[in-house]
Amino acid sequence: xxxxxxxxxxxxxxxxxxxxxxxxxxxxxxxxxxxxxxxxxxxxxxxxxxxxxxxxxxxxxxxxxxxxxxxxxxxxxxxxxxxxxxxxxxxxxxxxxxxxxxxxxxxxxxxxxxxxxxxxxxxxxxxxxxxxxxxxxxxxxxxxxxxxxxxxxxxxxxxxxxxxxxxxxxxxxxxxxxxxxxxxxxxxxxxxxxxxxxxxxxxxxxxxxxxxxxxxxxxxxxxxxxxxxxxxxxxxxxxxxxxxxxxxxxxxxxxxxxxxxxxxxxxxxxxxxxxxxxxxxxxxxxxxxxxxxxxxxxxxxxxxxxxxxxxxxxxxxxxxxxxxxxxxx
Numbered sequence: 001x002x003x004x005x006x007x008x009x010x011x012x013x014x015x016x017x018x019x020x021x022x023x024x025x026x027x028x029x030x031x032x033x034x035x036x037x038x039x040x041x042x043x044x045x046x047x048x049x050x051x052x053x054x055x056x057x058x059x060x061x062x063x064x065x066x067x068x069x070x071x072x073x074x075x076x077x078x079x080x081x082x083x084x085x086x087x088x089x090x091x092x093x094x095x096x097x098x099x100x101x102x103x104x105x106x107x108x109x110x111x112x113x114x115x116x117x118x119x120x121x122x123x124x125x126x127x128x129x130x131x132x133x134x135x136x137x138x139x140x141x142x143x144x145x146x147x148x149x150x151x152x153x154x155x156x157x158x159x160x161x162x163x164x165x166x167x168x169x170x171x172x173x174x175x176x177x178x179x180x181x182x183x184x185x186x187x188x189x190x191x192x193x194x195x196x197x198x199x200x201x202x203x204x205x206x207x208x209x210x211x212x213x214x215x216x217x218x219x220x221x222x223x224x225x226x227x228x229x230x231x232x233x234x235x236x237x238x239x240x241x242x243x244x245x246x247x248x249x250x251x252x253x254x255x256x257x258x259x260x261x262x263x264x265x266x267x268x269x270x271x272x273x274x275x276x277x278x279x280x281x282x283x284x285x286x287x288x289x290x291x292x293x294x295x296x297x298x299x300x301x302x303x304x305x306x307x308x309x310x311x312x313x314x315x316x317x318x319x320x321x322x323x324x325x326x327x328x329x
Contacts, residue, residue, distance in 0.1 A: 003269075003288035004050035006161050007066040008038050015069050017163075018042045018049045025054065033065035052265060063161065064132045064251065068115075071130045071156050074166045075116050076101045081128065081170055084152060084177045091150070091179060095171065096120050110147065112140045127151035129180070131252065136180055144180045151180040157252030160287045176284070201296060201305070202274040206246065206256040208306050209272065209294075209314075213244045213259070219313040220292065222327035233313075240264050251286040278323060290326035297321065 008029040010016045018040050021027035027040035029051060036057050042049040053059055075081060079098055086093040098118030106113045114127040127149060129136050136144070136153050144151045155176040159169050212218060217237035240261040248258040255271035271285075272292045279293055297319030308320065316322050 003063055003161075003267075003286075004048050005038075005052070005062050005066060006048075006050050007070055008032060008051045009069075015066070015073055018051055027051075031059055031062050031065075032069055033061040034059045058262075061133070067156060067159065067161050068130055068132045070161060070163065071154075071159075071166055071170070072103045072116055074163055075128065075170055076103055078167055078171055079118075081126070081152075082172060082174055082177075084174055084179060086179075092120065092122070092124075096126070098126055110143050110149070112143060114151070124150055129153045131155040132157060133251075141180060145182070148181055152177050153180055155252055158284045158286050199276060202256070202276070205274045205294065205296065205305050205309075208309055209274075210244055210246055210257055212309055212312050213257075216312055217241075218259075219311075219315075220324070221315060221322070222292075222324040224316070236270075239268075241268070241270070250289055253284075253286050253289060278321075279325075285326065291324070293323040293325070295321045295323065 006018050007015055008018070008021075008027075009032050010021065011028045015032075016029065018027075019042055021029060021040050021042070023040055023043050025037065025039055027038065029038045029040065030036060031038055031051075031053060034057075036059065037054045038051040039054050040049075041047075041052055051062075053062070079101060080095060081098060082095050083091075083093050098120055101116060101118040103116055104113055105117060115130050116128040118126055118128075120126050127144070129151060131153050136151075143149075154170070156166070156169075158176065159166055209218065213236070217235050220234050220236065221232070222234065223232060236259065240263060241259050243258075243260050243262050245258045246256070248255055250258055250269050250271060253271060256274050257272040259270040259272060260267040268290075269288065270290050270292060273294070275293050275295050278295055279291075285291060292314065294314065308317075314322050
């Protein structure tokens with residue numbers, strides 16, 4: 001499933017799926033982010049059914065807003081939540097039931113509005129915050145910490161806009177969630193490792209690739225190692241990619257360079273990253289995001305970076321290996 005907008009708000013403000021409304025403008029739906037009218041594209045059999053902004057209106061926050069609303073609704077209906085693992089007896093863990101579930105209720109005493117709140121079986125109040133674009137920070141976070149409130153933050157950036165999948169994630173998985181108030185630290189094991197930090201060569205390579213793209217294009221080879229698909233060079237400019245942003249997050253996934261097509265309904269987001277080693281096979285990425293990792297080898301010299309990429313071709317050569325993730329064959 002991609003990043004098409006499949007949920008919207010109806011005339012009464014309820015969250016509805018595109019398959020449950022009338023075709024076209026008769027659906028009477030509007031965007032949960034910008035409130036603009038939407039057009040229901042739910043009659044075809046080839047493309048995924050979805051909502052589109054009427055009159056070609058663009059809204060980058062529509063998908064994220066729908067995901068945020070759906071997560072709150074699903075949790076309220078489920079009445080259960082899987083808590084993150086705990087290293088302290090003062091913090092619960094595992095699957096718990098929550099009663100008297102309320103969404104977006106203003107707390108007069110503490111002066112903030114949690115996404116969801118409820119009461120656990122042990123009588124304690126539990127607060128849940130969903131992370132899509134903004135983490136819990138500032139005064140809100142400080143209030144939670146100072147008052148030792150039981151509050152978890154759940155990162156849903158990597159989840160699909162799908163009711164069943166969200167329910168499974170919230171009630172079965174322990175991933176991508178943490179307590180806002182810190183737990184007592186677990187004892188450190190002897191001989192722990194430390195981080196060396198980011199190599200300045202990576203930033204230089206990123207800046208060179210940004211310059212190359214801005215002046216012309218980038219050529220990619222997503223199928224060069226495939227035995228079932230003949231290698232083919234793809235010109236990103238010819239495919240409509242016209243935006244290249246530095247150090248940008250797409251639904252929580254940080255990219256050295258984020259490329260997309262501003263003039264297309266399907267933006268086709270590509271995350272381009274400069275790394276010193278190959279990415280683990282087990283990692284998370286948001287639905288609909290494709291990854292290109294440029295891995296710099298041991299024999300990659302900083303003075304040759306610009307010359308290496310001046311042809312605009314992201315080919316594996318001169319100590320550089322390029323890996324592709326999420327590209328369909």
